[in-house]
Each structure stands twice: as C-alpha cells, then as structure tokens.
Amino acid sequence: MKAETVRESNVSESSAKPVNDMGTRKRGREKAARDGRNSRARSGLYALYRKEMADHLHSGRFLIVLALIILTSYASLYGAVSNLSDAVATDSDYIFLKLFTLSGSTIPSFTTFIALLGPFVGLTLGFDAINSERSEGTLNRLISQPIYRDAVINGKFLAGATIILVMVLSMGLFIGAVGILKTGIPPTAEEVGRAAVFLLFTAVYICFWLSLSILFSVLCRHAATSAMLGIGLWIFFALFMNLVASIVAGALYPINDTATVGRVLDNYECQTMINRLSPYYLYSEAVSTIMDPTVRTTNLVLPQQLSGAITGYLSLGQSVLLVWPHLTGLAALTAVMFAGSYIGFMRREVRSR
C-alpha cells in the first residue's frame, strides 16, 4: 500500500508541475508518464496471455486434443515405418521426409491426418473464447479494467497460437526422433529445412482455424452455435468443397463427347481455382509440394512444356517459392478472420449476461 501511495503521489507531482515549467521538461515528463501508462496497459495483455495459457494447459479439453494428436501421429508413423522398406527400394532419396508423407496400407499419412485434424485443434482452442466469458459474466468485469479492449482478443489469440506452435513443433520433433531411432539414418540439412517449413505451414493453417473460431465466438452468443458453425465449415472444406468445385466447373465448362482439349483444360483449371479457396486444399497442396522435392508445379503441365526438361529434385528454395502464394494466402485468410473478430468485438456493446 505504501509503495503504491508513494508512486501515485510522484505521478501527480510530475503532472502538476509542468504548468509552471519549461515546455521541453513538461513534454519529457508527459512522455514518461505516457510510457508508464502504456506499459501498465501492456501488462494487462501479458496478464491475460498468462491466464489464457494456464487455462488451456489445465483444461481437460486440451488434454483430449493432445492425446488425439499424439495417437494419430503415432499411428501414421507406424504405418509409414512399416511401409518404409518397400518405398526405399524404389526411391532411396529423402527417407526422412517419407516418415511424414508415407501412408501405411490402411493408415493415412501424417500430413493427411494433420490436414484433417488440424482444424479440430484450432476450433477446440477458440470456439468459446469470447462467448463463454460473456455467458459466465466475466467479460464486463474484464473490460471494466484499465486495459484496451483489443488486448482481450490479442491475448486469447496469442495464447492459442503459442499452444499450437508448441504442439506442432513437439509433434515434428517426436516423429523425427522416433524416425531416426527406427531407421538409423540421420536427416540431411535440406530435409530438416523442409520439415521445418512444413511445421510452419501447419502452425499457420491451424492458426487460421483458431482465428475463425474466435470470430465465431465473437459473433455467436452461444458457444454451441459457434462450435457447430466451425465444425460445419471444417467438414465442408474437407469433404464437400471438391464436390462443389467439380459441379461448378462442370456447369461452366461442360465436358461431353465433343469437348476440345481447351475445354478440358479450362474445366480442370476452374476446378483447381475453386478448390484453392478452401484452406484445406491450399494447405494440402502446399505440403505435398514442400515434402516432395519431385513436385515441380502445382498447376497442370502439358507434355510439350516438359520437353527438354531434366528430371531432378527441386531445391528447398525453389519449392518454397512454389508455395509462397499458398503461405501468403493462408496468412491473409487468418488476418481477415482476425480483423473480423476484432471489429465485431469493438463494436459490440457488452452488457451483463
């Protein structure tokens, strides 16, 4: 209490004096006072971030998701390792990457699993971020504290993103470690680089779903509604987007017995472009490019365009260049969702439950 009093009186002195003081000193002191205020407001963000992290780590929901992810990575790793020797017999390069991309006879590969389950992780972390605070009656208590309102969303997003990053990285390390122990072949620098880019992509992909679910939690009053919306979109993008794309492309560029080559190409391109609106497709395409150095393009290539090309592997830099649009696209989608929830939250009047 004493410390507080002393500091408060200092503040009031320094803001009371300037009236009689020289302008420069006054401005200096005002700046100092403003910095002090800013740092106190920022400490609000830090306090929120800490609390959200603790909440995530202690929640049973998070443990379930973690268990699910660990189980699936173990299963996919098992499938990959059991099929590894066959695959190495045909192509013995980039064995380390095959741990991530090889699918067992019945078990999908790790990348497929993540593309499917990643959204689930993001949705779980964020679907009740704001509306549960509202229904518990803590939101108006929270925003009547001297913090900026955006700190609430920022804190929640940052905490969720940190959890995602840690989860993805530890998954990557787990698979890498088990793979090295199992195969006994150390990865090359390029393989490590490719795996790192893959993990970064995965983190951004899951963050997109996190920001989407936070947006829903701002817009919907009930946590159940926002969860349903998120799950609906997830299933749509993962299962039905492909269907929709082929229907639309078929309607725009119908292929019948008399269709020209140009028409067939148009149809395919249209289908791809529509598919690329889906973050699920975007991520899958990017990951298959990154994890497979033989992929040279993500678009359709005709045999005559390939004439004279030497078959070989792309370098990491070239692969990254190929999927750069995918990364910016995913990041932009995340930013748009984030901005949406930001605007929605700022404009909403917060009343009691």
Next chain:
Amino acid sequence: MDVTERSPGIEADTAAMADAVVKAPFSQTDAAADETGKTLSGQEPDAAGEGASDWAAASDLTDASGRRPIIHTEGLTKKYGSKVAVSELNLDIYPGEIFGLLGPNGAGKTTTTLMLLGLSEPTSGKAWIDGKDCTREPIAVKRIVGYLPDNVGFYSDMTGRENLRFTGRLNGLPDDLIEKRIDELLEKVGMTEAADQKTGTYSRGMRQRLGVADVLMKDPKVVIMDEPTLGIDPEGMRELMELIRRLAADDGRTILISSHQLYQIQQICDRVGLFVEGNLVACGKIDELARSMQQEGVSILETAAFPDDAGFRELLQSLGNVDSVERTGDFYVVRSRYDVKRELLRRSLDAGYTLSLIRQRENDLDEIYRRYFEEAGEEHEGGDGKRVKRFGIFGKAGK
C-alpha cells in the same frame, strides 16, 4: 454464516483500515484536486489537454459549500435506433457520497453506468469522472473507477484468490502489493476462509462479496455498483449494505449504486436520482423529496378491519378525496388528498366494522418513487409543460 463471531473481526479491521489504509485515497484525492486547481488556473491552455479544458469550460462546478463534483455529466444521451435509453442526463455526484440511481428495469440505469465507464459511447453529451472524459480517456477512467456489474461472474475454475490476483495484474500492480491487498480485502469482505475454493462452488452472496473485493483491488476513487443487492438473502444484504457504507464513510470513496430495490438503497444513500424511461425525474436527498411530496398533499393510510369483506373496500372507496384503494396482503392501502382517519373511524363504526389496523404511512422512497413513476407516465402522454415544472422543482433540489 455466523455473523456474531465475525463482526468483531470486521470492526477491528475497520479500525485498522482507518489508521493505515484509508489515508491513501484521501491524500490522493487532495493531490488530484490540487492538481486540477492548478491546471484550471494555469496560463497555458494546451497544458491541460483537451479533456481537461472541456472540464474547465464546463465552468464553475463548485457548489455553495465549495465541493467539486467527482462525477459530472452534461446532456448525456444514448439512443438505440429510435429508442431513447437515456435522455439529456445532467448529474453531479460529489466525493465521498453514496448516490442511488433508482428506476425500474429498462429505465436506462445500466446504460448510464456503461457510458460513465466508457464501455458505451453516448449519442450526445459528455461525462467526466474526476476531470477525465469518460468517452475519450476510458483507460484513465477505468483506472480510478471500480465497476461491480449486475450478476458478477468469476472464472469458475480459478479460486477466489486467483481471480483477485488476475484483476490485480490486469491493473498492472506489482506482485507484492497484489498479495498484500488480496489478504486485506478478503479479510474485509469476510471471505478469507473461502478464498482458496474454486469460485464455481460459491453461493451468490459469496460471489457478490468477492465482487466487492475485486472492485477494490485497484483502490478506486469511485465505485459503481449495478444491482448489488439482487438475489441476496436478508442477512447477506445487511452485511453488504454495511460494507458499502464503510467504503464511503471510512475510505472516502464515492459510490454510485443503481438498483430497483428501493428499500435497501434508502437505508444507505445520501442522495438518490429517480430514473423513468431514460429521464431523471427527481434527484435529491430522500427527506427532501419526501417533504416536497407532502406539500403536494398525499396521505397514505394502511388499514384493516373485521369482518374483512367487500363492504369494507366499498366503504374505503366512498371516503372523500380518496384516489385509490389497494389490497396489500392483510390490509388495504388508501391514498387520498388529505387525512381521512377521522372520517374512516366514524364511518366504519357506523357500518359495524371493527378497525384492527390504522396507520399513517410515512413518505418513504417506495411512495416517492411510485408517485414520480406515475406522474412521469402521465407526462409522456400529456404535454411537456408539466415536466419542465418538475425539473424546476427537483432538478435543483440535489445541488
């Protein structure tokens, strides 16, 4: 809840507070007032900043006894679409005062408190708390204003202590101060024993008391409470009222309570403002309001008789100058222009009724409130002329 055991502890604590802690808010207030004074008399207009110069332009707010309002609003208006939630609110609340904002649900009380906290933007008009513009400097305002929302909620998987710690951190307080203050406040609201239980297990009264501790974490100059007495049992209510009164009397904090439970508020408020459909229809000390009502000639009689049949009601209605007769529980409430006791005694005797109760009701807040509410309703139907008159009488009453 064994109150008799705890009370001495509270008393002792109060004494200790008076010695040690209480001085802080007072000295701060003095310093702040001093500062404002300097700013106002200062020669550099830009030194004060925009908010403060508006505060100065709001001119001489000091009243006859030299008090300066800590909460001040000018023409504060909030509209939702075409619906006016708060209309042209002019309010002054002075340091150390307990002010009751009364009105039925949906009268605009919560909207007013939200605007004071900068959580809701007024359609027009302005509000200042301690010289800070509530709309433009919400962070500065929130630093000195504690808000106890209606039906306060806590993070149910955190303990009471953890919840308070979180609030302290949000306010950017240093850790050692947070721990010290948590212990003091838990003691003060009588929650020390339950402090390490999860708040999900708390009863409503406990949540409310923790809410008071939570509000005090930032050591606010002004405390705004929204329906603090809702859903609390009578004993809890008594303790809460006692606590609120001590906050104002011992710590010198200004307290704004919004409520529709008139009786409790009546006990602790220095002044009240009556809100009806977004308008402040009356504002002042309760006895002042009562006195002005008596001048208008309202007499309220509680009465009951044996045999208690329909004939007695008719008899009551037939008395001269009776406005209304209402049955409340075991007795009738008779409203009339002047005292009808005599007439009632005589006529009930004639009609063969034995009066078992006859009591003149004092003008309490309930009645005052009822009158204003009825009149405000009439005014909305009628012209504006009458309302101007009302404001003429009561608008000044509180100042």
